[in-house]
Amino acid sequence: MIPAEQRVILKYLDEPGYTNDIECYIRHGGYEMLRKAFTMNPEEICHEVELSALRGRGGAGFPAGMKWKFLDRKSGKPIYLICNADESEPGTFKDRQIIHKDPHQLIEGMMIAAYATGTKLAFIYIREEFPQGANILEKAIEEAQASNFVGSNILGSGYSCDIIVHRGAGAYICGEETGLIESLEGKRPYPRIKPPYFPAVLGLYQCPTIVNNVETLCNIKHIIEIGGEDYSHIGVPGATGTRIWCVSGHVLKPGYYEFAGGAITLGELIYEVCGGMRPGRRLKAVIPGGSSAKILRADERYEGHLRDGTAFDWGIDDIPLDFDSFMAVGTMSGSAGVIVMDDTVDMVQALANLNAFYAHESCGQCTPCREGSLWMKKVSTRMCNGKARAEDVDLLASISKQIEGRTICAFGEACSWPTQSFVSKFKEEFAAKASETRSSTDNNGNRLI
Protein backbone atom coordinates (compact mmCIF):
# COMPACT_ATOMS: atom_id res chain seq x y z
CA MET A 1 0.00 0.00 0.00
CA ILE A 2 1.24 3.50 -0.80
CA PRO A 3 1.69 5.40 2.46
CA ALA A 4 -0.85 8.24 2.61
CA GLU A 5 0.53 11.74 2.71
CA GLN A 6 -0.34 13.95 5.63
CA ARG A 7 -0.86 17.25 3.88
CA VAL A 8 -0.93 20.18 6.27
CA ILE A 9 1.10 22.88 4.54
CA LEU A 10 0.16 21.49 1.12
CA LYS A 11 -3.43 20.83 2.18
CA TYR A 12 -5.21 22.91 -0.44
CA LEU A 13 -2.66 24.11 -2.90
CA ASP A 14 -3.09 21.41 -5.52
CA GLU A 15 -6.85 21.06 -5.08
CA PRO A 16 -8.77 21.75 -8.28
CA GLY A 17 -10.22 25.25 -8.13
CA TYR A 18 -7.91 26.46 -5.35
CA THR A 19 -6.52 29.84 -6.40
CA ASN A 20 -3.94 32.13 -4.86
CA ASP A 21 -6.22 35.11 -4.22
CA ILE A 22 -7.39 36.21 -0.80
CA GLU A 23 -11.07 35.35 -1.34
CA CYS A 24 -10.21 31.72 -1.94
CA TYR A 25 -7.87 31.68 1.03
CA ILE A 26 -10.49 33.15 3.33
CA ARG A 27 -13.12 30.70 2.06
CA HIS A 28 -10.76 27.98 3.26
CA GLY A 29 -10.52 29.42 6.75
CA GLY A 30 -7.66 31.78 5.97
CA TYR A 31 -6.51 34.42 8.45
CA GLU A 32 -8.57 32.90 11.27
CA MET A 33 -5.33 31.96 13.01
CA LEU A 34 -4.07 35.52 12.78
CA ARG A 35 -7.28 36.61 14.53
CA LYS A 36 -6.70 33.94 17.13
CA ALA A 37 -3.09 35.04 17.58
CA PHE A 38 -4.25 38.53 18.48
CA THR A 39 -6.26 37.07 21.36
CA MET A 40 -2.99 35.77 22.79
CA ASN A 41 -0.02 37.80 23.92
CA PRO A 42 3.29 37.53 22.06
CA GLU A 43 4.98 35.59 24.87
CA GLU A 44 2.23 32.97 24.77
CA ILE A 45 2.76 32.48 21.04
CA CYS A 46 6.52 32.14 21.48
CA HIS A 47 5.84 29.60 24.21
CA GLU A 48 3.57 27.55 21.90
CA VAL A 49 6.24 27.58 19.19
CA GLU A 50 8.78 26.37 21.72
CA LEU A 51 6.46 23.59 22.90
CA SER A 52 5.90 22.51 19.29
CA ALA A 53 9.62 21.71 18.94
CA LEU A 54 9.38 22.94 15.34
CA ARG A 55 12.76 22.79 13.63
CA GLY A 56 13.74 25.10 10.79
CA ARG A 57 13.01 23.79 7.30
CA GLY A 58 15.68 25.83 5.50
CA GLY A 59 18.53 23.39 5.98
CA ALA A 60 20.12 23.67 9.40
CA GLY A 61 17.13 22.32 11.36
CA PHE A 62 17.56 24.78 14.19
CA PRO A 63 14.61 24.86 16.66
CA ALA A 64 12.46 27.88 15.77
CA GLY A 65 11.31 28.52 19.33
CA MET A 66 14.89 28.65 20.55
CA LYS A 67 15.92 31.03 17.78
CA TRP A 68 13.09 33.36 18.72
CA LYS A 69 14.18 33.18 22.35
CA PHE A 70 17.66 34.38 21.44
CA LEU A 71 16.14 37.57 20.07
CA ASP A 72 17.61 40.54 21.88
CA ARG A 73 14.41 42.32 22.94
CA LYS A 74 16.08 44.69 25.35
CA SER A 75 18.36 46.49 22.92
CA GLY A 76 15.79 49.20 22.25
CA LYS A 77 16.48 48.77 18.53
CA PRO A 78 13.75 47.78 16.08
CA ILE A 79 13.29 44.06 15.45
CA TYR A 80 13.09 42.68 11.90
CA LEU A 81 11.69 39.45 10.51
CA ILE A 82 12.95 38.03 7.22
CA CYS A 83 11.39 35.19 5.31
CA ASN A 84 14.08 33.31 3.43
CA ALA A 85 12.53 32.59 0.03
CA ASP A 86 15.83 32.24 -1.78
CA GLU A 87 15.26 28.51 -2.38
CA SER A 88 18.46 27.73 -4.26
CA GLU A 89 19.79 24.50 -2.80
CA PRO A 90 19.89 22.07 -5.76
CA GLY A 91 17.18 19.44 -5.34
CA THR A 92 14.81 21.66 -3.35
CA PHE A 93 11.52 22.91 -4.81
CA LYS A 94 8.89 23.22 -2.11
CA ASP A 95 8.96 26.96 -1.32
CA ARG A 96 8.26 27.69 -4.99
CA GLN A 97 4.97 25.77 -4.70
CA ILE A 98 3.87 27.61 -1.56
CA ILE A 99 4.76 31.03 -2.94
CA HIS A 100 3.03 30.51 -6.27
CA LYS A 101 -0.03 28.60 -5.14
CA ASP A 102 -0.71 29.59 -1.54
CA PRO A 103 1.01 32.93 -0.82
CA HIS A 104 -1.50 33.92 1.86
CA GLN A 105 -0.58 30.92 3.99
CA LEU A 106 2.95 32.29 4.11
CA ILE A 107 1.75 35.83 4.82
CA GLU A 108 -0.49 34.64 7.63
CA GLY A 109 2.34 32.61 9.18
CA MET A 110 4.66 35.58 8.82
CA MET A 111 2.29 38.03 10.45
CA ILE A 112 1.78 35.72 13.42
CA ALA A 113 5.55 35.36 13.73
CA ALA A 114 5.97 39.12 13.36
CA TYR A 115 3.48 39.83 16.14
CA ALA A 116 5.06 37.19 18.40
CA THR A 117 8.56 38.55 17.93
CA GLY A 118 7.60 42.22 18.13
CA THR A 119 8.77 42.82 14.58
CA LYS A 120 8.64 46.36 13.28
CA LEU A 121 9.05 45.53 9.60
CA ALA A 122 9.13 42.21 7.75
CA PHE A 123 10.80 41.21 4.48
CA ILE A 124 10.48 38.36 2.03
CA TYR A 125 13.81 37.83 0.30
CA ILE A 126 12.93 36.02 -2.93
CA ARG A 127 15.35 34.80 -5.57
CA GLU A 128 15.46 36.65 -8.88
CA GLU A 129 14.47 33.51 -10.77
CA PHE A 130 10.94 33.67 -9.27
CA PRO A 131 9.69 36.80 -11.06
CA GLN A 132 6.10 35.59 -11.09
CA GLY A 133 6.43 34.51 -7.48
CA ALA A 134 7.49 38.03 -6.52
CA ASN A 135 4.48 39.50 -8.37
CA ILE A 136 2.13 37.02 -6.71
CA LEU A 137 3.50 37.92 -3.29
CA GLU A 138 3.23 41.66 -3.99
CA LYS A 139 -0.38 41.24 -5.03
CA ALA A 140 -1.17 39.02 -2.05
CA ILE A 141 0.35 41.55 0.34
CA GLU A 142 -1.76 44.31 -1.22
CA GLU A 143 -4.86 42.18 -0.74
CA ALA A 144 -3.90 41.47 2.84
CA GLN A 145 -3.28 45.17 3.45
CA ALA A 146 -6.69 46.02 2.04
CA SER A 147 -8.25 43.54 4.47
CA ASN A 148 -6.15 44.91 7.36
CA PHE A 149 -4.19 41.68 7.92
CA VAL A 150 -0.96 43.54 7.13
CA GLY A 151 -0.17 47.22 7.74
CA SER A 152 -1.13 49.52 10.56
CA ASN A 153 -3.27 48.64 13.57
CA ILE A 154 -3.88 45.13 12.26
CA LEU A 155 -7.43 43.96 13.05
CA GLY A 156 -7.68 46.68 15.67
CA SER A 157 -4.95 45.09 17.77
CA GLY A 158 -2.81 48.19 17.93
CA TYR A 159 0.03 46.17 16.33
CA SER A 160 1.42 47.40 13.00
CA CYS A 161 3.77 45.70 10.55
CA ASP A 162 4.34 45.81 6.83
CA ILE A 163 5.99 43.30 4.48
CA ILE A 164 8.48 44.25 1.77
CA VAL A 165 9.22 41.83 -1.06
CA HIS A 166 12.91 42.06 -1.92
CA ARG A 167 14.26 40.37 -5.03
CA GLY A 168 17.73 38.84 -5.22
CA ALA A 169 19.87 38.81 -8.35
CA GLY A 170 20.98 35.25 -9.02
CA ALA A 171 23.42 34.40 -6.22
CA TYR A 172 23.01 31.19 -4.18
CA ILE A 173 24.94 32.65 -1.25
CA CYS A 174 22.03 35.03 -0.58
CA GLY A 175 20.28 31.98 0.91
CA GLU A 176 22.80 31.93 3.75
CA GLU A 177 21.12 34.11 6.34
CA THR A 178 23.92 36.59 6.99
CA GLY A 179 24.71 36.85 3.28
CA LEU A 180 21.02 37.51 2.79
CA ILE A 181 21.12 40.29 5.39
CA GLU A 182 24.11 41.95 3.70
CA SER A 183 22.29 41.71 0.39
CA LEU A 184 19.21 43.31 1.90
CA GLU A 185 21.38 46.12 3.23
CA GLY A 186 22.41 46.81 -0.35
CA LYS A 187 25.88 45.32 -0.07
CA ARG A 188 27.72 42.40 -1.62
CA PRO A 189 26.23 39.28 0.00
CA TYR A 190 29.35 38.36 1.91
CA PRO A 191 28.31 36.20 4.88
CA ARG A 192 29.21 37.56 8.30
CA ILE A 193 31.19 35.72 10.90
CA LYS A 194 29.33 34.17 13.84
CA PRO A 195 29.95 35.12 16.59
CA PRO A 196 29.38 37.99 16.95
CA TYR A 197 26.92 38.42 14.09
CA PHE A 198 24.10 36.13 15.18
CA PRO A 199 21.13 37.68 13.41
CA ALA A 200 18.95 37.44 16.54
CA VAL A 201 21.32 39.92 18.18
CA LEU A 202 23.14 41.76 15.37
CA GLY A 203 21.17 41.23 12.19
CA LEU A 204 19.73 43.62 9.61
CA TYR A 205 21.17 47.14 10.16
CA GLN A 206 22.83 45.64 13.25
CA CYS A 207 19.38 45.19 14.80
CA PRO A 208 17.89 41.98 16.23
CA THR A 209 16.56 39.95 13.30
CA ILE A 210 14.85 36.61 12.81
CA VAL A 211 15.44 34.74 9.56
CA ASN A 212 13.17 31.78 8.87
CA ASN A 213 12.44 29.64 5.85
CA VAL A 214 9.12 29.81 3.97
CA GLU A 215 7.96 26.37 5.13
CA THR A 216 8.99 27.09 8.74
CA LEU A 217 6.86 30.24 8.78
CA CYS A 218 3.85 28.45 7.29
CA ASN A 219 4.06 25.97 10.16
CA ILE A 220 3.55 28.78 12.70
CA LYS A 221 -0.03 29.12 11.55
CA HIS A 222 -0.70 25.45 12.20
CA ILE A 223 0.94 25.60 15.61
CA ILE A 224 -1.51 28.35 16.58
CA GLU A 225 -4.35 26.25 15.22
CA ILE A 226 -3.73 23.09 17.25
CA GLY A 227 -1.40 24.34 19.98
CA GLY A 228 2.29 23.62 20.47
CA GLU A 229 1.74 20.57 22.64
CA ASP A 230 -0.50 18.78 20.11
CA TYR A 231 1.78 19.80 17.26
CA SER A 232 4.70 18.16 19.05
CA HIS A 233 2.82 14.85 18.97
CA ILE A 234 2.74 14.86 15.16
CA GLY A 235 5.79 13.01 13.90
CA VAL A 236 8.53 11.80 16.21
CA PRO A 237 10.61 13.54 18.88
CA GLY A 238 13.28 15.56 17.09
CA ALA A 239 11.17 15.75 13.93
CA THR A 240 7.80 17.11 14.94
CA GLY A 241 5.13 18.23 12.53
CA THR A 242 5.13 17.40 8.87
CA ARG A 243 7.84 17.96 6.32
CA ILE A 244 7.74 18.43 2.57
CA TRP A 245 10.16 16.09 0.78
CA CYS A 246 11.19 17.06 -2.73
CA VAL A 247 12.12 14.05 -4.84
CA SER A 248 13.92 14.44 -8.16
CA GLY A 249 16.07 12.36 -10.46
CA HIS A 250 15.51 8.76 -11.43
CA VAL A 251 12.15 7.83 -9.95
CA LEU A 252 8.99 7.32 -11.92
CA LYS A 253 6.99 9.93 -10.01
CA PRO A 254 9.19 12.76 -8.85
CA GLY A 255 7.48 15.51 -6.89
CA TYR A 256 6.86 17.07 -3.50
CA TYR A 257 5.31 14.94 -0.79
CA GLU A 258 4.38 15.87 2.77
CA PHE A 259 4.68 13.38 5.63
CA ALA A 260 4.81 13.55 9.39
CA GLY A 261 8.37 13.37 10.73
CA GLY A 262 9.66 9.79 10.73
CA ALA A 263 6.36 8.43 9.35
CA ILE A 264 7.95 6.60 6.44
CA THR A 265 11.36 5.36 5.35
CA LEU A 266 13.53 6.42 2.44
CA GLY A 267 12.69 3.11 0.74
CA GLU A 268 8.95 3.74 1.06
CA LEU A 269 9.41 7.23 -0.31
CA ILE A 270 11.36 6.04 -3.33
CA TYR A 271 9.60 2.78 -4.19
CA GLU A 272 6.03 3.35 -3.06
CA VAL A 273 5.34 7.07 -3.01
CA CYS A 274 7.51 7.86 -6.03
CA GLY A 275 6.83 4.69 -8.00
CA GLY A 276 10.37 3.32 -7.85
CA MET A 277 12.99 3.04 -10.56
CA ARG A 278 12.53 3.06 -14.32
CA PRO A 279 12.01 -0.44 -15.74
CA GLY A 280 15.18 -2.53 -15.63
CA ARG A 281 17.07 0.01 -13.54
CA ARG A 282 18.50 -0.34 -10.06
CA LEU A 283 18.99 2.26 -7.37
CA LYS A 284 22.61 3.36 -7.14
CA ALA A 285 22.75 6.34 -4.80
CA VAL A 286 20.67 8.97 -3.05
CA ILE A 287 21.52 12.50 -1.95
CA PRO A 288 18.94 12.95 0.81
CA GLY A 289 18.90 16.63 1.78
CA GLY A 290 19.78 18.92 -1.10
CA SER A 291 23.02 18.72 -3.08
CA SER A 292 25.16 19.66 -0.07
CA ALA A 293 24.15 16.57 1.90
CA LYS A 294 26.55 13.63 1.80
CA ILE A 295 25.56 10.94 -0.68
CA LEU A 296 24.26 7.52 0.42
CA ARG A 297 25.23 4.41 -1.47
CA ALA A 298 22.41 1.95 -2.17
CA ASP A 299 24.35 -1.23 -1.40
CA GLU A 300 25.80 -0.06 1.89
CA ARG A 301 24.69 -1.02 5.40
CA TYR A 302 24.43 1.61 8.06
CA GLU A 303 25.04 0.60 11.65
CA GLY A 304 25.33 2.60 14.83
CA HIS A 305 23.43 4.11 17.69
CA LEU A 306 20.78 6.80 17.67
CA ARG A 307 21.00 9.73 20.04
CA ASP A 308 18.79 7.96 22.57
CA GLY A 309 21.14 4.96 22.58
CA THR A 310 19.11 2.50 20.50
CA ALA A 311 21.16 0.48 18.08
CA PHE A 312 20.30 0.43 14.36
CA ASP A 313 21.37 -1.67 11.42
CA TRP A 314 19.81 -0.28 8.26
CA GLY A 315 19.98 -0.68 4.54
CA ILE A 316 19.40 2.53 2.60
CA ASP A 317 15.68 1.70 2.31
CA ASP A 318 15.23 1.46 6.07
CA ILE A 319 16.30 4.98 6.99
CA PRO A 320 13.35 6.84 8.53
CA LEU A 321 12.67 10.30 7.12
CA ASP A 322 13.60 12.50 10.05
CA PHE A 323 16.45 14.79 11.11
CA ASP A 324 18.25 12.47 13.53
CA SER A 325 18.24 9.29 11.44
CA PHE A 326 20.00 10.98 8.55
CA MET A 327 22.53 12.44 10.99
CA ALA A 328 23.07 8.97 12.42
CA VAL A 329 23.97 7.54 9.00
CA GLY A 330 26.48 10.32 8.43
CA THR A 331 24.53 12.74 6.27
CA MET A 332 21.67 15.19 6.80
CA SER A 333 18.08 15.81 5.87
CA GLY A 334 19.16 19.39 5.06
CA SER A 335 16.57 21.04 2.87
CA ALA A 336 14.73 17.73 2.27
CA GLY A 337 15.70 17.63 -1.41
CA VAL A 338 16.09 13.95 -2.28
CA ILE A 339 18.06 13.37 -5.49
CA VAL A 340 17.79 9.78 -6.69
CA MET A 341 20.30 8.21 -9.06
CA ASP A 342 20.04 4.86 -10.80
CA ASP A 343 22.75 2.58 -12.20
CA THR A 344 23.12 4.59 -15.41
CA VAL A 345 24.81 7.41 -13.53
CA ASP A 346 28.54 7.98 -13.74
CA MET A 347 29.43 9.21 -10.26
CA VAL A 348 32.45 11.22 -11.37
CA GLN A 349 30.32 13.13 -13.84
CA ALA A 350 27.57 13.66 -11.28
CA LEU A 351 30.14 15.09 -8.88
CA ALA A 352 31.67 17.27 -11.58
CA ASN A 353 28.17 18.64 -12.24
CA LEU A 354 27.73 19.63 -8.59
CA ASN A 355 31.24 20.97 -8.29
CA ALA A 356 30.55 23.35 -11.16
CA PHE A 357 27.64 24.67 -9.11
CA TYR A 358 29.74 25.28 -6.01
CA ALA A 359 32.64 26.84 -7.90
CA HIS A 360 30.16 29.23 -9.51
CA GLU A 361 28.45 30.13 -6.24
CA SER A 362 31.28 30.59 -3.72
CA CYS A 363 31.22 34.25 -2.67
CA GLY A 364 35.00 34.30 -2.67
CA GLN A 365 35.66 35.78 0.77
CA CYS A 366 37.51 32.78 2.22
CA THR A 367 40.53 31.41 0.40
CA PRO A 368 39.89 27.72 1.22
CA CYS A 369 36.35 27.91 -0.16
CA ARG A 370 37.05 30.09 -3.20
CA GLU A 371 40.13 28.15 -4.29
CA GLY A 372 38.98 24.76 -3.03
CA SER A 373 35.64 24.81 -4.81
CA LEU A 374 37.38 25.78 -8.05
CA TRP A 375 40.01 23.07 -7.70
CA MET A 376 37.40 20.42 -6.97
CA LYS A 377 35.56 21.46 -10.11
CA LYS A 378 38.71 21.46 -12.23
CA VAL A 379 39.97 18.10 -10.99
CA SER A 380 36.63 16.30 -11.25
CA THR A 381 36.02 17.79 -14.69
CA ARG A 382 39.42 16.84 -16.08
CA MET A 383 38.82 13.29 -14.83
CA CYS A 384 35.77 13.15 -17.08
CA ASN A 385 37.72 14.62 -19.98
CA GLY A 386 40.31 11.85 -19.98
CA LYS A 387 42.92 14.20 -18.57
CA ALA A 388 43.17 12.76 -15.07
CA ARG A 389 46.48 12.54 -13.29
CA ALA A 390 47.40 9.51 -11.22
CA GLU A 391 47.10 11.42 -7.97
CA ASP A 392 43.69 12.96 -8.71
CA VAL A 393 41.54 10.75 -6.50
CA ASP A 394 43.69 11.49 -3.48
CA LEU A 395 43.94 15.11 -4.49
CA LEU A 396 40.16 15.46 -4.60
CA ALA A 397 39.81 13.84 -1.20
CA SER A 398 42.55 16.00 0.22
CA ILE A 399 41.14 19.31 -1.05
CA SER A 400 37.72 18.43 0.24
CA LYS A 401 39.09 17.93 3.73
CA GLN A 402 40.92 21.24 3.86
CA ILE A 403 37.91 23.52 3.54
CA GLU A 404 35.40 22.66 6.22
CA GLY A 405 35.89 24.36 9.54
CA ARG A 406 38.13 26.98 7.94
CA THR A 407 35.54 29.31 6.47
CA ILE A 408 33.22 32.11 7.48
CA CYS A 409 29.99 30.37 6.53
CA ALA A 410 28.60 26.88 6.13
CA PHE A 411 29.05 27.01 2.35
CA GLY A 412 32.52 25.68 3.14
CA GLU A 413 30.98 22.46 4.44
CA ALA A 414 28.29 22.49 1.77
CA CYS A 415 30.83 22.51 -1.05
CA SER A 416 33.16 19.92 0.47
CA TRP A 417 30.67 17.28 1.53
CA PRO A 418 29.70 16.17 -1.98
CA THR A 419 33.34 15.59 -2.96
CA GLN A 420 34.22 13.98 0.37
CA SER A 421 31.32 11.56 0.22
CA PHE A 422 31.31 10.77 -3.51
CA VAL A 423 35.01 9.96 -3.47
CA SER A 424 34.94 7.85 -0.32
CA LYS A 425 31.77 5.93 -1.18
CA PHE A 426 32.57 5.35 -4.85
CA LYS A 427 36.32 5.09 -4.60
CA GLU A 428 36.57 2.28 -7.17
CA GLU A 429 34.72 4.34 -9.75
CA PHE A 430 36.94 7.36 -9.20
CA ALA A 431 40.07 5.22 -9.34
CA ALA A 432 38.94 3.64 -12.62
CA LYS A 433 38.20 7.05 -14.07
CA ALA A 434 41.61 8.35 -13.02
CA SER A 435 43.25 5.76 -15.25
CA GLU A 436 41.10 6.52 -18.30
CA THR A 437 42.77 8.49 -21.01
CA ARG A 438 39.77 9.06 -23.22
CA SER A 439 37.08 11.58 -22.61
CA SER A 440 33.94 10.03 -21.16
CA THR A 441 31.28 12.61 -20.75
CA ASP A 442 28.50 10.66 -22.41
CA ASN A 443 27.13 9.09 -19.18
CA ASN A 444 25.18 6.35 -20.99
CA GLY A 445 23.90 8.80 -23.56
CA ASN A 446 22.94 11.55 -21.13
CA ARG A 447 25.62 14.14 -20.47
CA LEU A 448 25.91 15.55 -16.98
CA ILE A 449 28.71 18.01 -17.63
Place this chain on the structure above:
Amino acid sequence: MNLKPETLERIEAVIPKYPVKRSAVLPLLHYMQADQGYISQEAMEWIAGKLEIEPINVYELVTFYPFFRQKPRARRLVRVCRTLSCALSGSYKLCETLQKELDCTLGNPTADGEVEIEFAECLASCGTGPVVMVDDDFYDNVDETKAAAIVAKIKSESGKGAAEPVSED
Protein backbone atom coordinates in the same frame (compact mmCIF):
# COMPACT_ATOMS: atom_id res chain seq x y z
CA MET B 1 19.56 59.44 -17.56
CA ASN B 2 16.76 58.98 -19.99
CA LEU B 3 14.34 56.72 -18.10
CA LYS B 4 10.75 55.84 -18.86
CA PRO B 5 8.26 57.70 -16.66
CA GLU B 6 7.01 54.41 -15.15
CA THR B 7 10.56 53.45 -14.20
CA LEU B 8 11.02 56.76 -12.42
CA GLU B 9 7.72 56.25 -10.69
CA ARG B 10 8.72 52.81 -9.44
CA ILE B 11 12.05 54.16 -8.24
CA GLU B 12 10.45 57.01 -6.30
CA ALA B 13 7.91 54.60 -4.78
CA VAL B 14 10.36 51.95 -3.63
CA ILE B 15 13.06 54.04 -1.93
CA PRO B 16 10.97 55.31 1.02
CA LYS B 17 9.78 51.78 1.78
CA TYR B 18 13.18 50.87 3.22
CA PRO B 19 14.43 52.03 6.63
CA VAL B 20 17.82 52.72 5.03
CA LYS B 21 18.08 54.14 1.52
CA ARG B 22 20.98 51.96 0.47
CA SER B 23 18.75 48.87 0.73
CA ALA B 24 16.93 50.07 -2.37
CA VAL B 25 19.96 49.52 -4.56
CA LEU B 26 18.91 46.03 -5.75
CA PRO B 27 15.38 47.10 -6.70
CA LEU B 28 16.81 50.14 -8.48
CA LEU B 29 19.24 47.96 -10.41
CA HIS B 30 16.36 45.67 -11.38
CA TYR B 31 14.22 48.57 -12.62
CA MET B 32 17.18 50.07 -14.42
CA GLN B 33 18.02 46.83 -16.23
CA ALA B 34 14.37 46.33 -17.13
CA ASP B 35 14.29 49.86 -18.58
CA GLN B 36 17.67 49.94 -20.33
CA GLY B 37 18.46 46.28 -20.94
CA TYR B 38 21.73 46.56 -19.03
CA ILE B 39 23.51 48.62 -16.39
CA SER B 40 25.71 51.35 -17.86
CA GLN B 41 28.35 53.39 -16.09
CA GLU B 42 25.96 56.32 -16.23
CA ALA B 43 23.21 54.23 -14.61
CA MET B 44 25.50 53.22 -11.77
CA GLU B 45 26.42 56.83 -11.12
CA TRP B 46 22.79 57.88 -11.31
CA ILE B 47 21.74 55.21 -8.78
CA ALA B 48 24.62 56.13 -6.48
CA GLY B 49 23.55 59.77 -6.54
CA LYS B 50 19.96 58.85 -5.90
CA LEU B 51 20.81 56.70 -2.87
CA GLU B 52 23.65 58.91 -1.59
CA ILE B 53 26.29 56.21 -1.88
CA GLU B 54 29.47 55.99 -3.93
CA PRO B 55 29.38 54.64 -7.50
CA ILE B 56 31.79 51.88 -6.40
CA ASN B 57 29.08 50.62 -4.02
CA VAL B 58 26.84 50.05 -7.01
CA TYR B 59 29.59 48.78 -9.28
CA GLU B 60 30.62 46.08 -6.78
CA LEU B 61 27.07 44.69 -6.90
CA VAL B 62 26.84 44.73 -10.68
CA THR B 63 30.08 42.76 -10.87
CA PHE B 64 28.98 40.29 -8.18
CA TYR B 65 25.40 39.35 -9.02
CA PRO B 66 25.13 37.16 -12.12
CA PHE B 67 21.81 38.71 -13.15
CA PHE B 68 23.15 42.18 -13.88
CA ARG B 69 24.88 42.97 -17.15
CA GLN B 70 27.17 45.78 -18.12
CA LYS B 71 26.65 45.37 -21.84
CA PRO B 72 23.48 45.36 -23.90
CA ARG B 73 22.31 41.80 -24.26
CA ALA B 74 20.19 39.96 -26.75
CA ARG B 75 16.52 40.90 -26.65
CA ARG B 76 15.48 37.47 -25.40
CA LEU B 77 17.29 35.53 -22.72
CA VAL B 78 16.87 31.75 -22.63
CA ARG B 79 18.07 30.13 -19.42
CA VAL B 80 18.46 26.36 -19.27
CA CYS B 81 18.96 24.77 -15.85
CA ARG B 82 22.08 22.59 -15.92
CA THR B 83 22.28 21.44 -12.28
CA LEU B 84 22.20 17.77 -11.34
CA SER B 85 18.47 16.91 -11.27
CA CYS B 86 17.85 18.66 -14.57
CA ALA B 87 21.02 17.16 -16.04
CA LEU B 88 19.72 13.72 -15.03
CA SER B 89 16.57 14.48 -17.02
CA GLY B 90 18.46 15.58 -20.12
CA SER B 91 19.07 19.32 -19.82
CA TYR B 92 22.47 19.21 -21.54
CA LYS B 93 20.97 17.61 -24.61
CA LEU B 94 18.08 20.06 -24.49
CA CYS B 95 20.54 22.93 -24.38
CA GLU B 96 22.29 21.59 -27.48
CA THR B 97 18.97 21.31 -29.30
CA LEU B 98 18.03 24.87 -28.40
CA GLN B 99 21.40 26.18 -29.58
CA LYS B 100 21.00 24.39 -32.88
CA GLU B 101 17.43 25.46 -33.44
CA LEU B 102 18.00 29.06 -32.43
CA ASP B 103 21.32 29.21 -34.24
CA CYS B 104 23.60 30.42 -31.49
CA THR B 105 26.10 29.05 -29.03
CA LEU B 106 26.06 29.14 -25.25
CA GLY B 107 26.77 32.67 -24.04
CA ASN B 108 26.93 34.16 -27.54
CA PRO B 109 23.86 35.94 -28.91
CA THR B 110 22.49 35.21 -32.37
CA ALA B 111 23.95 37.34 -35.15
CA ASP B 112 20.88 39.60 -35.17
CA GLY B 113 21.17 40.15 -31.42
CA GLU B 114 17.77 38.61 -30.91
CA VAL B 115 18.37 35.58 -28.66
CA GLU B 116 20.97 34.46 -26.17
CA ILE B 117 21.12 31.13 -24.36
CA GLU B 118 22.84 30.60 -21.06
CA PHE B 119 23.02 27.88 -18.47
CA ALA B 120 21.35 28.59 -15.14
CA GLU B 121 21.95 26.90 -11.81
CA CYS B 122 19.10 25.04 -10.10
CA LEU B 123 15.84 26.91 -10.68
CA ALA B 124 14.02 25.15 -7.83
CA SER B 125 11.80 22.95 -9.92
CA CYS B 126 13.97 19.85 -9.95
CA GLY B 127 11.05 17.39 -9.90
CA THR B 128 9.85 18.60 -13.31
CA GLY B 129 13.13 18.93 -15.17
CA PRO B 130 14.43 19.89 -17.60
CA VAL B 131 13.51 23.45 -16.74
CA VAL B 132 13.87 26.52 -18.96
CA MET B 133 13.17 30.22 -18.51
CA VAL B 134 12.59 32.51 -21.46
CA ASP B 135 12.92 36.01 -20.01
CA ASP B 136 10.42 35.86 -17.12
CA ASP B 137 8.43 32.90 -18.44
CA PHE B 138 8.94 29.50 -16.91
CA TYR B 139 8.73 26.12 -18.64
CA ASP B 140 9.18 22.70 -17.07
CA ASN B 141 9.21 19.09 -18.31
CA VAL B 142 10.70 20.47 -21.51
CA ASP B 143 10.74 17.51 -23.88
CA GLU B 144 11.38 17.71 -27.62
CA THR B 145 7.85 18.81 -28.43
CA LYS B 146 7.86 21.54 -25.86
CA ALA B 147 11.32 22.67 -26.91
CA ALA B 148 10.11 22.96 -30.50
CA ALA B 149 7.13 25.02 -29.36
CA ILE B 150 9.38 27.36 -27.38
CA VAL B 151 11.68 27.82 -30.37
CA ALA B 152 8.77 28.46 -32.72
CA LYS B 153 7.35 31.03 -30.36
CA ILE B 154 10.64 32.87 -29.95
CA LYS B 155 11.07 32.96 -33.71
CA SER B 156 7.54 34.15 -34.30
CA GLU B 157 8.03 36.99 -31.85
CA SER B 158 11.32 38.06 -33.34
CA GLY B 159 11.43 41.84 -33.54
CA LYS B 160 8.12 42.26 -31.75
CA GLY B 161 7.54 42.96 -28.07
CA ALA B 162 7.41 39.97 -25.70
CA ALA B 163 4.09 38.14 -25.83
CA GLU B 164 2.20 35.44 -23.94
CA PRO B 165 4.05 32.26 -22.86
CA VAL B 166 3.56 28.97 -24.69
CA SER B 167 0.55 27.22 -23.17
CA GLU B 168 1.35 24.44 -20.75
CA ASP B 169 -0.69 21.70 -22.46
